[in-house]
Amino acid sequence: MSTPPSLSSPPAGPAAAAATDEPFWRQPAPALLAAAGASLEGLTSAEAERRLTEFGRNVVQEPIRRRLIAKIVRRVAEPLIAILIVAALVSAALGDHASFVIIVAIIAISTTLDVSQEHRAEGVADALKRSVGVQARVRRDGALAGVPVEGVVPGDIVALRAGDLVPADGVVLEARGAHSDEAILTGEAFPVEKRPGVCASVLPADAFNALFGGTAMVAGEATMLVVATGARTRFGGIAAALEASQPPTAFERGLHGLGMLIVRMTTFLLLLVLLANLALGRPAMEAFLFAVALAIGLTPGLLPMVMTVTLSRGALRLARRKVIVKRLSAIHDLGAMDVLCADKTGTLTQARISLVAHVDAVGATSGRVLELATLNSRFESGIRSPLDDAILESGEAVDLTGWSAVADAPFDFERRRVSVLAAHGGDRLLVVKGAPETIIERATRVEQAGGGLAPLDAALRARLDAFQQEQAAQGLRCLGIAWRAMPADQASADAEDETDLTFAGFCVFVDPPKPSAAVAIARLERAGVRIKIISGDTAPVLRHIVEALGLKAHRLITGAEVETLTDVALAGRVAHVDLFARVTPEQKARIVRALRASGHTVGFIGDGINDAPAIKAADAGLSVDGASDVARAAADLILLEHDLGVIADGVIEGRRTYANIMKYVRMGTSSNFGNMISMALASLFLPFLPLTPVQVLLNDLLYDISETGVSFDAVDEQEIARPHDWSMPEVWRFALVMGPLSSVFDIATFLALTFVFDAPVETFRTAWFVESMATQLLVVFLIRTSLPFWTSRPHRVLVVTSLGALAVALGVAMTPLGRLVGFEPLPGAVLACIVGLVALYLACAEALKRVGFGPRHPTRRPHERTRLDAGRKQL
Numbered sequence: 001m002s003t004p005p006s007l008s009s010p011p012a013g014p015a016a017a018a019a020t021d022e023p024f025w026r027q028p029a030p031a032l033l034a035a036a037g038a039s040l041e042g043l044t045s046a047e048a049e050r051r052l053t054e055f056g057r058n059v060v061q062e063p064i065r066r067r068l069i070a071k072i073v074r075r076v077a078e079p080l081i082a083i084l085i086v087a088a089l090v091s092a093a094l095g096d097h098a099s100f101v102i103i104v105a106i107i108a109i110s111t112t113l114d115v116s117q118e119h120r121a122e123g124v125a126d127a128l129k130r131s132v133g134v135q136a137r138v139r140r141d142g143a144l145a146g147v148p149v150e151g152v153v154p155g156d157i158v159a160l161r162a163g164d165l166v167p168a169d170g171v172v173l174e175a176r177g178a179h180s181d182e183a184i185l186t187g188e189a190f191p192v193e194k195r196p197g198v199c200a201s202v203l204p205a206d207a208f209n210a211l212f213g214g215t216a217m218v219a220g221e222a223t224m225l226v227v228a229t230g231a232r233t234r235f236g237g238i239a240a241a242l243e244a245s246q247p248p249t250a251f252e253r254g255l256h257g258l259g260m261l262i263v264r265m266t267t268f269l270l271l272l273v274l275l276a277n278l279a280l281g282r283p284a285m286e287a288f289l290f291a292v293a294l295a296i297g298l299t300p301g302l303l304p305m306v307m308t309v310t311l312s313r314g315a316l317r318l319a320r321r322k323v324i325v326k327r328l329s330a331i332h333d334l335g336a337m338d339v340l341c342a343d344k345t346g347t348l349t350q351a352r353i354s355l356v357a358h359v360d361a362v363g364a365t366s367g368r369v370l371e372l373a374t375l376n377s378r379f380e381s382g383i384r385s386p387l388d389d390a391i392l393e394s395g396e397a398v399d400l401t402g403w404s405a406v407a408d409a410p411f412d413f414e415r416r417r418v419s420v421l422a423a424h425g426g427d428r429l430l431v432v433k434g435a436p437e438t439i440i441e442r443a444t445r446v447e448q449a450g451g452g453l454a455p456l457d458a459a460l461r462a463r464l465d466a467f468q469q470e471q472a473a474q475g476l477r478c479l480g481i482a483w484r485a486m487p488a489d490q491a492s493a494d495a496e497d498e499t500d501l502t503f504a505g506f507c508v509f510v511d512p513p514k515p516s517a518a519v520a521i522a523r524l525e526r527a528g529v530r531i532k533i534i535s536g537d538t539a540p541v542l543r544h545i546v547e548a549l550g551l552k553a554h555r556l557i558t559g560a561e562v563e564t565l566t567d568v569a570l571a572g573r574v575a576h577v578d579l580f581a582r583v584t585p586e587q588k589a590r591i592v593r594a595l596r597a598s599g600h601t602v603g604f605i606g607d608g609i610n611d612a613p614a615i616k617a618a619d620a621g622l623s624v625d626g627a628s629d630v631a632r633a634a635a636d637l638i639l640l641e642h643d644l645g646v647i648a649d650g651v652i653e654g655r656r657t658y659a660n661i662m663k664y665v666r667m668g669t670s671s672n673f674g675n676m677i678s679m680a681l682a683s684l685f686l687p688f689l690p691l692t693p694v695q696v697l698l699n700d701l702l703y704d705i706s707e708t709g710v711s712f713d714a715v716d717e718q719e720i721a722r723p724h725d726w727s728m729p730e731v732w733r734f735a736l737v738m739g740p741l742s743s744v745f746d747i748a749t750f751l752a753l754t755f756v757f758d759a760p761v762e763t764f765r766t767a768w769f770v771e772s773m774a775t776q777l778l779v780v781f782l783i784r785t786s787l788p789f790w791t792s793r794p795h796r797v798l799v800v801t802s803l804g805a806l807a808v809a810l811g812v813a814m815t816p817l818g819r820l821v822g823f824e825p826l827p828g829a830v831l832a833c834i835v836g837l838v839a840l841y842l843a844c845a846e847a848l849k850r851v852g853f854g855p856r857h858p859t860r861r862p863h864e865r866t867r868l869d870a871g872r873k874q875l
């Protein structure tokens, strides 16, 4: 332990630390404290507040998305909108004031709609994310307090323990067995020890006295003085760890690809329409505006907004079901997940561990074993696990007076042991506790009841083994306890000292199974999610719990076997194995990666430091509210309750959100796209434009408004019964069936208006507008479901937005109001014809959508569904 830095040197301003170029780990702690104007007592709240304004929040980059104005500017500066504004200005200069006013009004309404919706949605998502934010334990006003990591400032004194994320860069003032995992900075997988002092090296990797923001404390405790926060940290700090950048999901890539495709087709169409209309001798300005208005209708400009709004609405619904979403796109991953890997403790068990026995090598109750175990649990500085708590709360008084802690070799998940060097008078004793096989392996003798020692021979080893098997068969897990006498001057404890041990006995624990887990697992399996249990515990214990819960789990392999497999071989094996025992943290991650490599969408739930790598590796990383910082930081979703039932709920929400986004995609790729293409083509064959630019824009606006209702929509049971993932062929199939159908009816309208009614320009445009709006808006109710539309009820918000938009469209087209934008009330015969065409179109669409949805969406009636699903369950 360090001597506390002297505070005698006069405090300078915090800027002084920045004045020197010397890396902070080469400076003595007292100088750093002085330079930071700090003391071991910590800052006052007022001073921390002041520094927060001076240095800014402890984030690398303030998210730009917060600023509303920036968003509006960005939206208005989008090329198409910008062109439109310029064009409107030009037309105003040429004297067409009406067009100018209407175009500007339309842009204003659609921008407000887009930006405000998205802004609100992001606000909701951010607030949820903040509610599960990581906190640091900071000394403020003389006491330790939880402070959100963003609020940590230079000069703060932070207390860290195993499982915490280091919130900023700082120097170690005190340490007890502190080890940090700097893998995210250095790639070095082994934890490095941290202790006070002055480091001579300039390399941060050598800086034993420095802690860097974003790294994780994996063992021990430390107190640190914060030297730099936010963007001034060495490695971009905590943001790097928290915002663990995920490569885009298949879904995101799919949507992006689709968007790009549409943009390319739009560009082509735009040029075609523009050139053709110019060649036909149309007024250049009008042809240009028409092309731009078409392009606006075609480009999925609203897609990002609809995505954000739909996802954040999903996030809100998930929050009501106790799942907090940190990364919005993880909602989709949750719905697409077909394999869920879970740890054992807390997931299958109640995580209420208690000590049921402490026995010596021959199985007799032994006070000596409890005494040694208590010494170890009390004095260890690392992660205190529920097993330690169980030992310390065993209810039997153990008197440790006279004993003191000297040093320890903290627990880690590779070694699965923890050692404590304890002193009693002149004696020094190394007490080792850990996974029994690792203890027995290192023991050469056993301690007998009277205190005598006996050699640990093969027969005895076999008996110890049999004892554990017996316990496991009853669902009890064991820890081995052993000791070794050390020289009186021994001052440190290392993993290397854990040899030539004397085996004292076992501590035996019970962790009752959680009956609700079986119900939840059955639910998940029915929903097409396979459960795999990946645990650090032994095979017999794992088997017992699985049996106790009545789970149908197939095949078990151990970490030792996993170690012998190459990545390719592992990917071939994992699909057929449901239980993984005695695996290390890195093996957990390897198993997850192997599952992903074999084509699964994988979720992982865990709460320990040892689960963090696997959580990070999974498509949907899940953790629990009370879990270690490191696990929570790695997770995409946080459960407010450690319960598989909560995940089952989340899966359903994830699929519902995905289903609604797909509705928007289907609407955009079939009806809307078809309409715009017909319009472009019609402009080539008509002696006039089929709609004026302003009328096209009005069409765009009303359609956009109607679409905002989609994110509220209800979803059919069958849509959420199975995992779904983005499938481009499915999207194509739908577009290629439904798009042409829409165009056929547009052409019919065109022919009827031209040849039957010989409609004058205004009447033609009005009728075309009405047909176009009615088909686009009404077909939504058909393509939102693969079932017969009358058996699936849309949400009332969607009904209101769609029918409302239709009412406005009809109102504008059929009343004198429409004259403002060049419409003319329709003669009865034309109106009747349009109504007939729309009805016929809808009937054909309902019939053809079965083809469009394809075999993955069997259009069955509810009673057929139950029979089929019942059949599947038995398989």
Ligand SMILES: Nc1ncnc2c1ncn2[C@@H]1O[C@H](COP(=O)(O)OP(=O)(O)OP(=O)(O)O)[C@@H](O)[C@H]1O
Pocket: 342, 343, 344, 345, 383, 384, 385, 387, 388, 411, 416, 417, 418, 433, 434, 435, 436, 478, 479, 534, 535, 536, 537, 538, 608, 610
């Ligand atoms: N505090 C401790 N002291 C000694 N040994 C421990 C301690 N905690 C865990 N171990 C050993 O390490 C092994 C792995 O730890 P643990 O069971 O917590 O792993 P895990 O992967 O988190 O398991 P689970 O799936 O149950 O969450 C334990 O089975 C036990 O043998």
Ligand SMILES: [Mg+2]
Pocket: 343, 344, 345, 607, 608
């Ligand atoms: Mg665990």
